[in-house]
Amino acid sequence: MKNKKSEKYFKYIKSKKMVFLYLAIILLSSFLIFRLLDVNAGILTGNSVKITGEAIKQEQINAEKDKLIKEPVEVKEKRDYNSKTYKNPDGTYTAVISAGNEFFFNGTDFNYIEKISQPRIEKKDIILNRKPFPFRNVFEMGTYILAEGINASIDLETNELVLRDANNNILQILPRPFSVDANNNTLMNNYKIYQKKQKLTISVEVDKTWLDNAKYPVVIDPDTVTITQTYMGQVTLDYATNFYARGVNVTSIGWKSQSQDEGTTYRTFIEFDTTSIPDTSNVTNVTLNISVNSISFEQTPSCSQNMPEVTTSISRFNSSKISNNNTYPTNSTGDEFLYNNISTGYNGLGTYRNGLNYTLPGKEYSIDLGNNSYDDLKGQLTNNFFAIGIYGSPEESTFECEDSVDFNDSADVSGKPKLIVTYADNAAGCTVPGSGDFTCNSTCVFTTQAVTINGGDLYIRDNCNLTLNGSSSISFTATDNYIFIYKGGQLNINNGSGINNV
Known part of the structure; x- marks a missing residue:
C-alpha cells in the first residue's frame, strides 16, 4: 500500500513540476528578447527584436500553411477585361495582362471571353x-x-x-x-x-x-x-521610297526584301493597359511573355551575303503613351517619330534588354525586363499604361534577303503578348511616418528602398506581411528601439536586405 501511495505522490509531484516548467517556458517566451549581431538574409541585425510567445506559436502555424500554399491562387475579385491576378504565398500579387480582352462582365463578375x-x-x-x-x-x-x-x-x-x-x-x-x-x-x-x-x-x-x-x-x-484593350502594331520603313507606315495588330521585326537595294524594315510597339494594378503598388518584377509565329531567314540565289541571325532589343517608352495621337499622330510625321523612338527609346531612354534570340516558331519566350522596368511601370501606374518597342538587328541589306521575326498577334488571346507584373498592394499603412512608431497592418513590400524609422519602434501587427527585397533596409535613428511581431505578423528579409542602425 505504501508503495502505491508513494507512486501516486511522486506522479503528482512530477505533474506539478511539469506544469510549473510549462508556465515558466510560456512566461519566458512571452518576454524573450533576442539581440542579433549579423546581417544576412532572414537574419535581423543591429537592433533588438522582441518576439511574443504567441508569435513563436504562430511561426509554427505559418510553417504548416506554407506546406499547403505553395502555388499562387487567382483572386477572381481582381479580374479585369484584359488581366487576371494571383496572390502569391508571400502576400504579393502577380497580374497577367494580356494584349487583348480575356474576360467580359456578366453583371456579377468577369467570365472568360x-x-x-x-x-x-x-x-x-x-x-x-x-x-x-x-x-x-x-x-x-x-x-x-x-x-x-x-x-x-x-x-x-x-x-x-x-x-x-x-x-x-x-x-x-x-x-x-x-x-x-x-x-x-x-x-x-x-x-x-x-x-x-x-x-x-x-x-x-x-x-x-x-x-x-x-x-x-x-x-x-x-x-x-x-476588340482589344491593348494598342499594338508595327511601323515600317520602305527604303526605296523612304515612306513610313503604321499597322495595328500586326507585329514583326527585322528586314524583308524582294529585290536588290530595296526592302522594308519592321519595328513593333506594344502598349499594355495596367488599370488592374492599384496605383499605390510596389512593383517587384516585370516580365514580357511573347510567342513567335514564324521566322524568315532566307538565303536566295541573289542573297550572297552571309546574313546573321536576327537579334532583338526591347526599348523603353517611360511616360510616353504610344496611343496618344498628339504625341504620335497617325501620319508620316508621327509614324517616323514612333519608328525612331522604338530604336532609341523615348527621349533616348535606351533599352530594357538587348541581344535576344528567337529561334523556335511556336514557342513562348519569357523575358525579365529588369529593374528599370519596375521603376518605370510603378512611376506611371496612375496613367494606367506601360509601353515598349521591339526592334531587330540587322535591319537592312543591299541584297535580296529575308531576316525577320513575326510575333503571334492572332485574335486568340492565348497567343498574344502578355505582361506579367508582380507587385505588393501597398496600402496607406505602408507609408512610414516622418517620426514616431511605424505600424504595419497590411502586406508591405519594399524593393531597393531605405526605410528610416525616426525615434520610434516597428510594430508588425496581426495582418502585416512585411518583406524587404533587393537592397532594402530598415534603419532606426534612436537606440533601444524594437521590432514587435504580433500573432499572424510576418517579417521577411531576403538576400541583400537587412536591419541597420543609423
Whole structure:
C-alpha cells in the first residue's frame, strides 16, 4: 500500500513540476528578447527584436500553411477585361495582362471571353453555288446562345453588328458584310438579328436585284473583329521610297526584301493597359511573355551575303503613351517619330534588354525586363499604361534577303503578348511616418528602398506581411528601439536586405 501511495505522490509531484516548467517556458517566451549581431538574409541585425510567445506559436502555424500554399491562387475579385491576378504565398500579387480582352462582365463578375456565346461567333462565309430556288435574299449565319449580360445591336450609321457586355463595353464587332460574285462584282449587305432573351439569330440580307443578276457562285462574307484593350502594331520603313507606315495588330521585326537595294524594315510597339494594378503598388518584377509565329531567314540565289541571325532589343517608352495621337499622330510625321523612338527609346531612354534570340516558331519566350522596368511601370501606374518597342538587328541589306521575326498577334488571346507584373498592394499603412512608431497592418513590400524609422519602434501587427527585397533596409535613428511581431505578423528579409542602425 505504501508503495502505491508513494507512486501516486511522486506522479503528482512530477505533474506539478511539469506544469510549473510549462508556465515558466510560456512566461519566458512571452518576454524573450533576442539581440542579433549579423546581417544576412532572414537574419535581423543591429537592433533588438522582441518576439511574443504567441508569435513563436504562430511561426509554427505559418510553417504548416506554407506546406499547403505553395502555388499562387487567382483572386477572381481582381479580374479585369484584359488581366487576371494571383496572390502569391508571400502576400504579393502577380497580374497577367494580356494584349487583348480575356474576360467580359456578366453583371456579377468577369467570365472568360470565349464564353460570350455558344457556339462562338466568328467569320463564316456563306457560299451560294447557284441562284436560290425558291428565290430568297436573306441567309441565316447562325443561331447562338449568348452568355448572361451579353446583348447584340446593329449600329445604324455603320451597319455593324456590335456585342456588348453588362457594362456596355464593346467586346466584338462584326463589320458590315459584303457579297462578291464570280465576276468579282461586290455589294455591301446588311445584318438582320433576332434576340429573345439569350438566344440570338444572325442573318445577312442581300439586295434582291444584285443577287438576281449575279454570276454564280456568290460568296456572302460576314467578318468578325475582336476588340482589344491593348494598342499594338508595327511601323515600317520602305527604303526605296523612304515612306513610313503604321499597322495595328500586326507585329514583326527585322528586314524583308524582294529585290536588290530595296526592302522594308519592321519595328513593333506594344502598349499594355495596367488599370488592374492599384496605383499605390510596389512593383517587384516585370516580365514580357511573347510567342513567335514564324521566322524568315532566307538565303536566295541573289542573297550572297552571309546574313546573321536576327537579334532583338526591347526599348523603353517611360511616360510616353504610344496611343496618344498628339504625341504620335497617325501620319508620316508621327509614324517616323514612333519608328525612331522604338530604336532609341523615348527621349533616348535606351533599352530594357538587348541581344535576344528567337529561334523556335511556336514557342513562348519569357523575358525579365529588369529593374528599370519596375521603376518605370510603378512611376506611371496612375496613367494606367506601360509601353515598349521591339526592334531587330540587322535591319537592312543591299541584297535580296529575308531576316525577320513575326510575333503571334492572332485574335486568340492565348497567343498574344502578355505582361506579367508582380507587385505588393501597398496600402496607406505602408507609408512610414516622418517620426514616431511605424505600424504595419497590411502586406508591405519594399524593393531597393531605405526605410528610416525616426525615434520610434516597428510594430508588425496581426495582418502585416512585411518583406524587404533587393537592397532594402530598415534603419532606426534612436537606440533601444524594437521590432514587435504580433500573432499572424510576418517579417521577411531576403538576400541583400537587412536591419541597420543609423
